[in-house]
Amino acid sequence: MIISALRGKAAAALVMFGLMASSVSAGEVRAAVASNFSAPMERIVALFQQESGHTVKVSLGSSGKFYSQIRGGAPFDVFLAADEALPKRLEQEGLAVSGSRFVYALGKLVLWSAQPGFVDAKGAVLYRGSYNRLAIADPRLAPYGMAAKETLEKLTMWNAMQEKLVKGENITQTYQFIATENAELGFIALSQIMRGGKVTEGSWWVVPEELHKPIRQAAVLLSGAKDPAASRAFLAFLRSEKAAEVMRSFGYEVP
Amino acid sequence: MSALASSDVQAVWLTLKLASLATLLLLAIATPLAWWLAHSRRWYKGIVSAVVALPLVLPPTVLGFYLLLLLGPKGAVGEITQALKLGTLPFTFAGLVVGSVLFSLPFAVQPIQNAFESAGRRPLEAAATLRASAWDRFLSVALPLARPGFLTATILAFAHTVGEFGVVLMLGGNIPGETQVLSVAIYGHVEAMEYDAAHWLAGGMVLFSFVVLLGLYLAGGRSWKMAR
Secondary structure (H helix, E strand, O other): OOHHHHHHHHHHHHHHHHHHHHHHHOEEEEEEHHHHHHHHHHHHHHHHHHHHEEEEEEEEHHHHHHHHEEEEEEEEEEOOOOOOHHHHHHHHOOOOOOOEEEEEEEEEEEEOOOOOOOOOOOOHHHOOOOOOOEEEEOOOOOHHHHHHHHHHHHOOOOHHHHHHHEEOHHHHHHHHHHHHHOOOOOEHHHHHOEEEOOOOOOOOEOOOHOOOEEEEEEEEEEOOOHHHHHHHHHHHOOOOOHHHHHHOOOOOOOO | OOOOOHHHHHHHHHHHHHHHHHHHHHHHHHHHHHHHHHHHOOOHHHHHHHHHHHHHHOOOOHHHHHHHHHHHOOOHHHHHHOOOOOOOOOOOHHHHHHHHHHHHHHHHHHHHHHHHHHHOOHHHHHHOOOOOOOHHHHHHHHHOOOOOHHHHHHHHHHHHOOOOOOHHHHHHOOOOOOOOHHHOOOOOOOHHHOOHHHHHHHHHHHHHHHHHHHHHHHHHHHHEEEEH
């Protein structure tokens, strides 16, 4: 009993020592993060900073822009993209550490309107056509825009819809088009309207997964990382159950 | 020219149409406004000057966002346009014209105002002693004297509208043939990593703008001399 108690104390002392040591070598992680992931990122960063003593500086933007910036030598350590292709490309170009890439979240597409009762639970509103503008993110630029296009194609509505489409440069702008009711409805990321596990505003239809290719969001460690240890620690935390819990509460699925 | 897709050609025409229309409207609005600012002694002149200069302060996407709110179905202006059965302005060409005029207003007003101010009151008073009517004094004395200012205002308003991006992106919704102007088309190509198409458009835009500006400055050099 005494021995085990002592052992417990020693273990506690070791943990304390470990914490102190890690806080002495507290590092900084500079993260480039796709805008759709901004809300969960904030929570995950708070949890990680508390646990590890490292600090994380988050820059939000579109994945395509970050890709160009990283190629131009932008000072980032990790890249949390909205798709899988861009991190893969950085890896092939030697700008990301090979083998560090993994899918951290599966995004969900949702048809959303700021008006309650406008979108029904099956998305039949699309066929009724009782709207002038449908907002999507530009399919060439944003993975969620591509998923929206695939969905409309699968429903054989893409061609007929051209007149009504307005395109946001990214998913945040698309959200603003709908939130200000300039577009009656549109396709955005579920994470943009989900807080604490539920949607509180407007009306929505979560698009079934068989209507579009999965939105696989990948993260990668960049070759130019200034503090690879802290950056790896953050990426490991991103795969932890704690982070997964946060992501689920924002409507992501976790691989 | 084979490098340009038809949507790109469309964007070029749309940009020229937008810039020309916005410039004409700007001159029509800026001339009386600049005249008033140059000659008024009202206490609220400072407030009006500040309001005119405001678009210089706000980042264009932010200005675009507020316009989206204001002109949208729930916004004050949007409610008026809807009551007039005009629909709402965002995502339309007319909406872009309104946004461009607001955004470029200081670039049109300030050079004209400076020109009116530097001409001063004396030529006008001299004309008045010759019994020229107020309208005549304005048309045959004030306007010719302010010619360099008008030239600068035209150049700046046109060039600024061609190069405008943030407001158009926010307010336009990137609709080909309606709101997809040159700057937005180039941006789309760059973001989609279609660098060839982007280079063609951007190169053409730089060349065209340079030629237009050069022509105006050359013509301006002459008229500046004539004005003196």
